[in-house]
Amino acid sequence: GAVVSQHPSRVICKSGTSVKIECRSLDFQATTMFWYRQFPKQSLMLMATSNEGSKATYEQGVEKDKFLINHASLTLSTLTVTSAHPEDSSFYICSARTPTSGGGNEQFFGPGTRLTVL
């Protein structure tokens, strides 16, 4: 299957700093990538859909100025958590869908990034 990587896998930062998380599709081109947030013992919550060459589409309740998404190329999307606060601590997971047609294509997930804001 398609491989998606994330970097870093774990980051600890001080409150008020910004953190960038990278998501890469390693063996395919992903015109669309997705960013999820997962709280402990809870399901994934879709934050935004990242489209190459255009603005990201954010889900209701997600602050676009807080969570900046840039889909700079067909293999890279970045999520920047700006002015991070302890409540932003979470597990962030990206995914990508292969560009073949049809709605039955599964999403391929990255390994996730554990963000801890002190």
Added chain:
Amino acid sequence: AQSVAQPEDQVNVAEGNPLTVKCTYSVSGNPYLFWYVQYPNRGLQFLLKYITGDNLVKGSYGFEAEFNKSQTSFHLKKPSALVSDSALYFCAVRAVYNFNKFYFGSGTKLNVKP
């Protein structure tokens, strides 16, 4: 609205016994259903999907799932559980109006004991 429900937070089974992880869905139109597995501090791994056709879908690692339209269920099954199957399992349904949007269940923690 689309949604999936996983009624069990946790399932415990002995190694070698069959396992079932339950999932029910609510969707207008034909559902596209998925199962994913998550190991600690890892992303989700795709197990199997139902789009159309045979109601019994076979996937990775010996897992299978049965689509039941009348009961709106898509339970995950395996004939003989392994300790290494212990993980968090998510059922998901794809939105009818948006190919990109997946709705995930709350997850079921599977514990397989030796």
